[in-house]
Amino acid sequence: MTDAIERHTISLLVDNEPGVLARVVGLFSGRGYNIDSLTVAEVESGAALSRINLVTSGPSMIVEQIKAQLDRLVPVHTVSDLTEEGPHVERELALIKVIASGEPRVESLRIADIFRAHVVDSENDSFVFEMTGKPAKVNAFIRLMEPLGLAEVSRTGVVALLRGKTSI
């Protein structure tokens, strides 16, 4: 057991019922665990199940506790630690507003092109970029936008799936 802080991406399949998110979030706040990011949406056609993807960080003993505590919640069907279970894809969608004119405006568009971000809204002195990628890529893009007139950021948080044929 080490005290090194680890970052884990955990996916849950839960009953799609009122209050289930409150149970998950309340568990984290009540026990003092970290949530770095959280996404939730229905994933079954019958709307019976929702998937919660959450990113948390803590020493390995705490991460194990988090998983055991989550699994104990009655409406939780599956707790899957993607970080431990193997290679997985993580993506996040971000909308980024940049207010700039002249050269910084052109530069923001050039960098957006490199990052394969799309312009989804444009005025004479502003852009809203849409981009997807790993959180690190989104962070990098935001950092580059800062000196160019970064005005506002909205991010979805991480969604994730295991690679290959394996499912949680």
Added chain:
Amino acid sequence: MLSPWPEGFGIRLPAALKACADVGIKRFGDSNVAVETDNNTERINGSEMIIRCLAELGVDVIFGYPGGAVLPIYDAIFKQNKIRHILVRHEQGALHAAEGYARSTGRVGVVLVTSGPGATNSVTGLADALMDSIPLVCLTGQVPTHMIGNDAFQEADTIGITRPCTKHNYLVKTVEDLPRIIHEAFYIASAGRPGPVVVDLPKDVVMADGDYQEGAYAVVTAHRSYRPQTVPDEAAVDAAMDLIINAERPIFYSGGGIINSGPAASKALTRFVRGTGYPITNTLMGLGGYPASDPQFLGMLGMHGTYEANMAMAECDVMIALGARFDDRITGRLADFSKGSKKIQVDIDPSSINKNVPVDIAIVGDVGKTLEAMLAKWPKQAGGKSGKSVKSGNSGALEEWWRRIEAWRARDCLHFKQQGDIIKPQYALQRLYELTKDRDVYFTTEVGQHQMWAAQFLKFEEPNRWMTSGGLGTMGYGFPAAMGVQVAHPDALVIDVAGEASLMMNIQELSTMMQHRLPVKTFILNNEYMGMVRQWQELFHGGRYSESYMDSLPDFVKLAEAFGANGLRVNKPEEVDDAIRAMIETPGPFIADIRIDKTENVYPMIPGGAAHYEMKLGPDHGELEEKVEDGMVLV
């Protein structure tokens, strides 16, 4: 999966449905399970459905308090006579009574309260049951669905408020869901690690008519998402047995999980421990899980446990934790907790494993089943306390280990001196034990010094006889809990060992006891202080007794008489026996007000923040009471 509750207790399945469950046709809770309509189907309202469900589930008693939102349910109660209702005087009393009922029987305790204040008054009892893993179903009234969120009269967000203090909770939105949810609530409350479940019942739902089919909603043995593991992993059991068989300085450390698993777990534990010849200690919650009179029993461990139990935990080489959760009252300073030992932990709740103390072998499963598996793997020729263990390698080591334990035991850490005219609390409890031990007796306690002395001086030979608020430490628990025990065991002697401060917190339930003819005996160790608070202020806060003394306490004898009960006050040691006899022999509730030494402290003690081997034995052992302020920050 199987219920951890003993056969015949808790969930009862009609045979036909159990057969369905066994072949996995209908999974309980599946929304697509079609309820066949035949002539069994009846059209009744939600309130009647609740009563019918409870009757099907084998419920014979409800503890409750009426109010606007639950009037239809009370109307349904009025119209039947299968289920008895105990009318409490405060909702907290109902919860603790249901806890006492559950803990002394192994069945689910049932509570019915109204919306708003009824629900909020229940919160302490729910939190208490959650911490101590007690199976409860608490039915709460709620304002009609169309008024929820409008700040209606007696509205509270019961689901939001009780979410962190229940194992699970439900808001019933339609009468069609009602029977399924009631049955599911009982299953969740009792399966796996037990706990309290709230079912919030809007008034329009319990008034609406719906189809009800007798027997159709009974719980089958698998829930769609809640499936606790009860059967232990065999490889883990093998690995544990390897450590246990070869241990040189072993100790069994068993907790409330043994009690919750049912009497069979206690029997298996007793057989296994005797078979090994190893020492055993119990937690506060686990007392009675192993017979206290057995020479292998070292007493309770922890902050006010015995010196020998804590020293054996500190010095052992193999620790076998059975349904115990390494609470901070057990470990003392975590960094110095039993550093040299290999640890095996058996628990039905995976989140209890590796929570505070990392263990070497984790076994998830029902502790009773695990003990059965271990017993089957224990070599037949193993001996008893003589140390004749199967492996010739460790029999000498085991003898040496017992020699060390006997030396710790010889310190006689619970020794006290009863001299002079003042009653020592330990003496009063010793006499209480001696004069009640041959009876069919159950004990509850409140919280504080008297609770620790009771744990030290009362001895329990079997499970379900000792009810105390271990995890939450709820003052005011014992009096209503005793009421619930008495409801379940009308002919037994039920005694609440109380402090006067705790008793004041739920004294109103004496009126309930009178109404329902519950002859609970209350044994107050009265020192006019919140004794444990005073003790900590003395030891850690420079003797500044801030608000721990109670002036103007009532005359408890007159108080008992005001309710129509009896009482007796004693001040002298020689009067204690007669008081106990009077308490036992006087019919009806009785309050024995035992005026004890006001300055007595509970020893031995692991001071807050100290390691578990740094126990203080106290002044009767010639150890000066050390007064330091380092422990102040700790709870």
